[in-house]
Amino acid sequence: MILRKLKLVNFRNYKSFNINFQKNINIIVGDNAQGKTNILESIYTLALTKSYRTTNDSNLIRLNQEKFIITGETKDEKIFKKLSLELYKGNKIAKINDNVINKISNYVGNLYVILSSPDDLQMIKGSPSERRNFLNIEISQLSSNYIKKYNEFNKILKMRNDYLKLLFTNSLCDVNYLDILTNNLIDREVEIYIERNNFIEKINENITNIYKDITGINNLKIIYETNIEIEKFDKDHIKKVLENKYKKNQQREIAMGMTLYGPHRDDFTFEIDNNDIKIFGSQGQQKLAFIALKFSEIPIFEEITNTKPIILLDDIFSELDKKKKNKLIQYIDKDYQVIITSNDTKDISKKILKDANILKIHDGKIVEKGGENNGRK
Ligand SMILES: Nc1ncnc2c1ncn2[C@@H]1O[C@H](COP(=O)(O)OP(=O)(O)O)[C@@H](O)[C@H]1O
Ligand SMILES: [Mg+2]
Incomplete structure (x- = not known):
């Protein structure tokens, strides 16, 4: 276009x-x-x-x-x-x-649009929320399902956090309602994890070669980091992992008044031979890493949007x-x-x-x- x-x-x-x-x-x-x-x-x-x-x-x-x-x-x-x-x-x-x-x-x-700008350096240097923001923006362009699930997720997350706080101060509250919120949350979380992982896998199909062509450096990869242990990106598996996580940590979450596990705690790193370039890379290497990331998105956009x-x-x-x-x-x-x-x-x-x-x-x-x-x- x-x-x-x-x-x-x-x-x-x-x-x-x-x-x-x-x-x-x-x-x-x-x-x-x-x-x-x-x-x-x-x-x-x-x-x-x-x-x-x-x-x-x-x-x-x-x-x-x-x-x-x-x-x-x-x-x-x-x-x-x-x-x-x-x-x-x-x-x-x-x-x-x-x-x-x-x-x-x-x-x-x-x-x-695919935009590469100097602000992207924040994607490497900044906090995890910058990187999650990047994932949200890019995947939203490619999937209206993602926008929908992500918005629903945010609403339920807020309700769940509020309810956890309420449970802490008022022990007469109904824990069953927390379970309903938890199940609703898990449904959306599963979708978000899968979409984010698909996107990152696709990026990894391209980024290594692009980075090598530009810099001569091999093996740049993006590593998706979730705060639950996902062995395979399969709906039933992720659902089970989340259910266990929330069950085990219910008291802790009530005490803290917030949802401690889920895609709102996701992150990713850029790694060369398993070394995080945020720590080991030069400014130039970092700059070229995010440019390579943006260039890696071009064929993905093309494939999905035609x-x-x-x-x-x-x-x-x-x-x-x-x-x-x-x-x-x-x-x-x-x-x-x-x-x-x-x-x-x-x-x-x-x-x-x-x-x-x-x-x-x-x-x-x-x-x-x-x-x-x-x-x-
Ligand atoms: N809301 C605004 N109203 C008027 N001028 C603005 C506004 N926001 C930014 N600018 C002006 O835009 C200019 C910067 O534009 P920018 O596109 O960032 O420049 P560059 O050519 O360096 O990329 C500055 O002069 C700034 O004062
Ligand atoms: Mg400028």
């Missing part, structure tokens, strides 16, 4: 902005703080209804304004769609072809040597729509630049358009 047009109204530093993308490589260049990342952020937000840079949606509205509107026109085979997302007084309105879509799960999945995702690469070239940059570029197949931001194009190969759509941004405006062929064709 491709994004043909993007229109921003009062989004971040853009007042009223129109941009056309071509079907292959698009490069947004400009100095720092001109709005390059904001463009990728708007595409991401249009796809997922949420930004990856802030949890407070109102930060996305241009200062002193009261709403933003992002509109995008997509093309997938012969199907054209117009997507729009609007935020006004804390309400988000998502539309497809001008029709309001009330359920987020019916909206997400109309625009597939369309090519749009690849958004924010500033991935900075701090990398020329050789690694070119290795990365080799992965940007001509068949994908890619939108890259960069301070300049100096290290990008002539071959790529020749056919690229280059857009220079200054202070929220396009000040120059064109690739090498611009004006000559």
Whole structure:
């Protein structure tokens, strides 16, 4: 799929902005703080209804304004769609072809994006919740079942935690009700574990080779870490493990007033020959690990969605040597729509630049358009 047009109204530093993308490589260049990342952020937000840079949606509205509107026109085979997302007084309105879509799960999945940004480093360095967040976002794009089960899980988890607290303070409460909540929770947890494991297994089919091609280093793998002992990712097995875990730890959970086991405690690590790169890897190795992770997702998205995702690469070239940059570029197949931001194009190969759509941004405006062929064709 491709994004043909993007229109921003009062989004971040853009007042009223129109941009056309071509079907292959698009490069947004400009100095720092001109709005390059904001463009990728708007595409991401249009796809997922949420930004990856802030949890407070109102930060996305241009200062002193009261709403933003992002509109995008997509093309997938012969199907054209117009997507729009609007935020006004804390309400988000998502539309497809001008029709309001009330359920987020019916909206997400109309625009597939894979974004690699410097913030991804948090995925390696940050807390487990950053990594769980990554899993949630990526799998939500691929499975509406996941969004549904995950939302239900969160609601039941909260109810269960509240009830555990109540049991602690009031011993007259009915423990049978806890069992009902536990069983409801387990049903959702089983699905979440299986979906997360499937996703990580698929990543591992690709990431080792990609990382080796870029860095020459072998054996990068992602290790899924759950806080229950799962021997095989089979529904009945996981169900039994969870049932036992909750039964054994009931008193402890009541005393602590919270659910101690489950996917809300999941984590994963990046390992090279069984060494966690968070501890042993250099900054460069870590950066390339998350880029390799994002590139590993491309074939997974394609297989599941039957369309090519749009690849958004924010500033991935900075701090990398020329050789690694070119290795990365080799992965940007001509068949994908890619939108890259960069301070300049100096290290990008002539071959790529020749056919690229280059857009220079200054202070929220396009000040120059064109690739090498611009004006000559
Ligand atoms: N809500 C907002 N309203 C107006 N300007 C904003 C808003 N949020 C961010 N900006 C501005 O956007 C600019 C940064 O844009 P960004 O896309 O991150 O730059 P870069 O080109 O370095 O990627 C800064 O000048 C910042 O002040
Ligand atoms: Mg930026």
